[in-house]
Amino acid sequence: MQPVAARRRRPKIGHGLSKHAAPAGLLLASLGALPGAAAAAGSDDIFFSELPIVATVSRLPQRLADASASVTVIDRDMIKAxxxxxxxxxxxxxxxxxxxxxxxxxxRVTYHGLTDEDFSPRVQVLIDGRSQYSPLFRNGVNWATLPVALEDIERIEVVRGSNAVSYGSNAFLGVINIITVDPALVRGTSISTNIGNQGVRDLTLRRGGRLGEAGDYRLTYQSKKDDGLRDQFDWKDSFQSRLLDLRTDLWLTNRDQLQLSLGHVDAVVERGRLAREDDVLTGGDDPENPLRDFTQSDTYLQALWRHALEEGADFQLRYSYTESRGSDAHTERYDTLLFDIDEMGDLGTRHELEAQHSFAPGASTRLVWGGSYRLDSLSSDHYLADRDTVYRRVARIFGNLEWKPATWLTTNLGAATEYDSMAGRNFSPRISTSFHLNPENTIRIGASRAYRSGATVDYVGKTQASPYATSDGSPLPSFRYLDLYGDADMPQEKITTVELGYLGEWAALRSSLDVRLFRERIPNRMQAIRRTLDDPALCDIPTPDHCTFPYYTTPIQRVKIEGVEYQWRWQPFNTTRILLGQSWIRIKADYLADALNYPGITTLDDPRQAGRIDAHTEQSAPERSTSLLLMQKLPGNLDFSLAGYWVDHMKWTRNSAVDFYRRFDMRLGYPFDIGGQRGEIAYTAQSINGKHGEFKASGDPADRVVELRHWVSLRIDL
Structure with missing residues (x-):
């Protein structure tokens, strides 16, 4: 949940502030964050006035120097650049x-690797406090249906490190908190479009205004379309989506604000492969993986009430409902047998109610505590064969205490306990102490423990398919193909983290440096491997030739992740901003004895398969990666930016490998105001240095190659 204090109002986003700014200031003051915000607003230093406080780490608005974790803040200008x-x-x-x-x-968006799941379930993703995790998409994030347009993002706070204390079991490795633009800062109508190669055709319409005397609203419609990556061989790629998003902020009294949001997004992605033999296309679709559309959607509703109690205290109550749908229904043929498959169908829902209370119990302490209750449901003929809708209940209580007994010391204590009707209970503690050597230099020492529960199908799933016909008219055999089987006793994945951080904020040099040294230990890394069934009769297979051992998600490895990363920001001139980030990561994995000694046929019995899993874990993050962003204001009111990325070899899946690649993207924009008509025209080009692989390495034939993609953008503010 995002406190109001973390959202600074910036007049340059819209045409002016609403008359409700005064009540907003009262609420800011009640949260105890007004002094920092006011100081930042009065600063002439553009670089340091943009990001005065963060609220994602502890749910309390804090200076970066007081936060208990390293935070990367991405503002609107960085997103555009x-x-x-x-x-x-x-x-x-x-x-x-x-x-x-x-x-x-x-x-997928991952932090420190461990990329075995399709929808990246180890980093919590929030939009205005609402989790984007879906029961339908394996308890992970479907980035194709996130109901937010880039144009509506005010800033993104990225917590680099476990934060289950504040946001639950999915905040296993980190948190991405997306904070959208305050409707009070959006006035009038804005129309923008992108047109480029590879079929890029985007349209965005946004309208903002007042709701009488009550508040403000922001309404956004966006459609996106492209033909996907080029140089394809046995697969085709395309993407299109439509989004409708509405947010209203209503001031009920001087102390009460009600935020209402609702939206819907749907997307279509092409999946499957063309038929081939010995790397030669033979015509038509691959019968075992035919081309088909994967349709997916996300619909949500959220209501958030904030009540200011007194200076430095407030109460928040949030309810949200999310509904995810998907389908890639198709027919697969194995030999002469025909199966109806819908791997990504059907329906997942989530109701969540959360309460939060923050206050200052003493002159040197601040406390935020609260609780939440969540009800998930999943309906899937594919993952839940022979079962109706499955429900899952999760309740949690959390608390964070900030203690500042002296100007040179800040200590953060946090703890959360969670009960999951499928996964059981867990307790996540965190402690962090920051030593402020002087106003410009801070050293932080911290430790935490977090847990991650599996997807619903990992506990109760059963994926099976029966042939419905034969392609040659032969008699239909009686058996079921079983591919996944849930384990009701599956343990929760655990991670223990210790870290040493340094933050330098050198106003005189207009520069800052954030360094994080970390060691993350996971004693029971979970992964899906094939195991024999306890009851072989469940296969219902008449002959051994047809027997297929299903996948279980089970602990198989002990993993240690250690390394160092830093981000450096520098604004040498008012017209120049430079951002540099680097990380060095080493992952070491050892198989657990229980996994190796499990009786019967398993994936790990095959040395080749075991080697692939081992390599995938240890290479799931590049040993070294670098990012560089230059933002430069040019003569003639031109905005120029150049982004560069250097990424070492890594593996996204067991059967893929990405070689070292470098990539450069650039943007040149011209904001104009002609006769009172405002807008911007821009040219953006990605991968300007040539083609390369990012999901699978370039091969012969080429597979998933990223080439030059460029487009022209035009925005008009009416």
Whole structure:
């Protein structure tokens, strides 16, 4: 949940502030964050006035120097300058993060690797406090259906490190908190479009205004379309989506604000492969993986009430409902047998109610505490064969205490306990102490423990399919193909983190440096491997030739992740901003004895398969990666930016490998005001240095190759 204090009102976003700014100031004061915000607003230093406080780490508005974790803040100007067209691309700028362009495989955003799941379930993603995790998409994030347009993002706070204390079990490795633009800062109508190669055709319409005397609203419609990556061989790629998003902020009294949000986004991605034999196309679709559309959607509703109690105290109550749908229904043929498959169908829902109370119990302490209750449901003929809708209940209580007994010391204590009707209970503690050597230099020492629960299907799933016909008219055999089987006793994944941080904020040099040294230990890394069934009769297979052992998600490895990362920001001139980030990561994995000694046939019985899993874990993050962003104001009112990325070899999946690559993106924009008509025209080009692989390495034939993509943008503010 995002406190109001973390949202600074910036007049340059819209045409002016609403008359409700005065009540907003009262609420800011009640949260105890007004002094920092006011000081920042009065500063002439553009670089340091943009990001005075963060609220994602502890749910309390804090200076970066007081926060208990390293935080990367991505503001609106950085998002635009990065040249990103898809939200997941933005996180290339964050040290230790990995992503790749949208293609036939679901986009992933990971921190420190461990990329075995399709929808990246180890980093919590929030939009205005609402989690984007879906029961339908394996308890992960579907980046194709995130209901937010880049144009509506005010800033993104990225917590680099576990934060289950504040945001639950999915905040296993980190948190991405997306904060949208205050409707009070959006006035009138804005129309923008992108037109470029590879079929890029985007349209965005946004309208903002007042709701009488009550408040403000912001309404956004966006459609996106492209033909996907080029140089394709046995697969095709395309993407299109439509988004409608509404947010209203209503001032009920001087102390009460009600924020209402609702939206819907749907997307279509092409999946499957063309038929081939010995790397030669033979015509038509691959019968075992035919071309088909993967349709997906996300619909949400959220209500957030904030009540200011007194100076430095407030109460917040939030309710949200999310509904995710998907389908890639198709027919697969194995030999002469025909199966109806819908792997990504059907429906997942989530109701969540959360309360939060923050106050200052003493002159040197601040406390935020609260609780939440969540009800998830999943309906899936594919993952839940022979079962109706499955429900899952999660309740949690959390608390964070900030103690500042002296100007040179800040200590943060946090704890959370969670009960999951499928995963059981867990307790997540965190302690961090920051030593302020002087106003410009801070050293932080911290430790935390977090847990991650699996997807619903990991506990109760059963994926099976029966042939419905034969292609040659032969008699239909009686058996079921079983591919996944849930384990009700599956343990929760655990991580223990210790870290040493340094933050330098040198106003005289107009520069800052954030360094994080970390060691993360996971004693029971979970992964899906094939195991024999306890009851072989469940296969219902008449002959051994047809027997297929299903996948179980189970602990298989002990993993240690250690390294160092830093981000450096420098504004040598008012017209120049430079951001540099680097990370060095080493992952070491050892198989657990229980996994190796499990009786019967398993994936690990095959040395080749075991080697692939081992290599995938240890190479799931590049050993070294670098990002560089230059933002430069040119003569003639031109805005120029150049982003560069250097990424070492890594593996997204067991059967893929990405070689070292470098990539450069650039943007040149001209904001204009002609006769009172405002807007901007811009040219953006990605991968200007040539083609390369980011999901799978270039090969012969080429597979998932990223080439030059460029487009022209035009925005008109009416």
């Amino acid at each position: 990065s040249g990103a067209r898809d939200l997941n691309d933005v996180f290339r700028l964050v040290p230790g993060f990995q992503t790749y362009p949208n293609n036939t495989d679901a986009a």
